[in-house]
Amino acid sequence: MPERFERCERFDHFMARANAEYYATHDPYADFTTAPELTQVFGEILGAWARIVRQMLGSPENLILAEAGPGRGVLMADALRVFGPAQVHFIETSPRLRAEQALRVPNAIWCDSLEAVPAGPMILIANEFLDALPVRQFIRRSSGWMERFVADGGYVEQATEFPLPDDPENSVREINEPALAFVEQLARRGAIALLIDYGPLASAPGSSVQAIAQGKYANPLENPGSADLTAHVDFANLAAAATGAGADCQGPVKQNAFLTALGLPQRTDMLARKSPEMAENLRLAARRLTAPEAMGSLFKAMAICPKGFPPLPGFETL
Numbered sequence: 001m002p003e004r005f006e007r008c009e010r011f012d013h014f015m016a017r018a019n020a021e022y023y024a025t026h027d028p029y030a031d032f033t034t035a036p037e038l039t040q041v042f043g044e045i046l047g048a049w050a051r052i053v054r055q056m057l058g059s060p061e062n063l064i065l066a067e068a069g070p071g072r073g074v075l076m077a078d079a080l081r082v083f084g085p086a087q088v089h090f091i092e093t094s095p096r097l098r099a100e101q102a103l104r105v106p107n108a109i110w111c112d113s114l115e116a117v118p119a120g121p122m123i124l125i126a127n128e129f130l131d132a133l134p135v136r137q138f139i140r141r142s143s144g145w146m147e148r149f150v151a152d153g154g155y156v157e158q159a160t161e162f163p164l165p166d167d168p169e170n171s172v173r174e175i176n177e178p179a180l181a182f183v184e185q186l187a188r189r190g191a192i193a194l195l196i197d198y199g200p201l202a203s204a205p206g207s208s209v210q211a212i213a214q215g216k217y218a219n220p221l222e223n224p225g226s227a228d229l230t231a232h233v234d235f236a237n238l239a240a241a242a243t244g245a246g247a248d249c250q251g252p253v254k255q256n257a258f259l260t261a262l263g264l265p266q267r268t269d270m271l272a273r274k275s276p277e278m279a280e281n282l283r284l285a286a287r288r289l290t291a292p293e294a295m296g297s298l299f300k301a302m303a304i305c306p307k308g309f310p311p312l313p314g315f316e317t318l
């Protein structure tokens with residue numbers, strides 16, 4: 001049984017503990033699915049993306065191919081078929097998922113954090129990683145901004161000096177500090193990073209935290225560790241952090257524009273013709289990834305790169 005959480009915990013601390021427990025004890029894919037789990041074409045075209053980026057970097061011998069939050073390792077296994085042999089670094093904290101990843105990418109090196117990945121030229125991919133990182137939550141009251149804490153399965157509020165926009169009363173704002181630190185670090189390293197996640201193009205107020213347990217929406221404050229907690233990614237805020245740390249950003253673009261520019265439809269058709277028994281599933285998955293009412297529009301792709309870096313594949317038309 002998980003330890004009972006402390007009586008009053010800042011919301012992001014609560015979310016961090018709940019997710020660490022959840023990812024260490026559950027098979028998340030029993031509760032939700034993700035792009036690489038839907039179709040091998042997703043990982044393959046990201047492998048092709050990374051291959052072109054490696055060329056743009058001048059094919060350095062000591063290149064690090066990294067992935068943050070690799071899940072079951074499916075994306076990387078698919079990507080490597082196109083990318084070719086590479087020294088893969090996985091940033092993953094769940095021992096359970098590390099074991100899954102080792103089945104598919106046996107020669108990877110595992111790290112707990114981006115800091116632990118050795119220095120050197122780096123291409124990093126992260127799909128639905130940032131949305132799992134804990135957010136601080138603030139709510140605007142007549143007296144000013146309050147920060148949300150969790151106590152006995154409910155919210156409690158405490159006045160805060162945290163600088164936030166002047167939103168109407170009862171507005172909620174979320175700040176993802178680990179995600180901001182993550183992109184700042186990528187920027188300082190001069191890494192090329194592809195971040196794919198769900199969230200709006202422009203920062204907006206509102207609570208986006210959701211909990212999924214056993215495939216259904218659940219109360220995020222109930223039974224911590226039994227549900228996957230996620231929050232929308234604030235791409236505009238991350239872009240500002242990356243540029244503030246000296247990097248350039250490309251995008252965000254909607255996932256359907258990005259995947260279509262990289263040839264998802266063509267590769268899907270090619271595979272479907274080669275393996276007719278897979279054709280129906282491949283086409284359904286491609287549609288789910290690109291249809292605006294499914295994952296095509298809410299999901300975005302954004303790249304971080306050194307200042308002045310030429311347009312990366314999928315971002316050329318910006």
Ligand code: SAH
Binds near residue numbers: 028071092
């Ligand atoms: N990219 C995968 C998995 C997404 S689920 C996919 O597309 O299917 C989120 C992943 O991030 C899991 O692998 C989870 O264990 C990992 N994760 C969550 N919080 C983390 C943290 N703080 N540090 C490293 N990995 C984390």
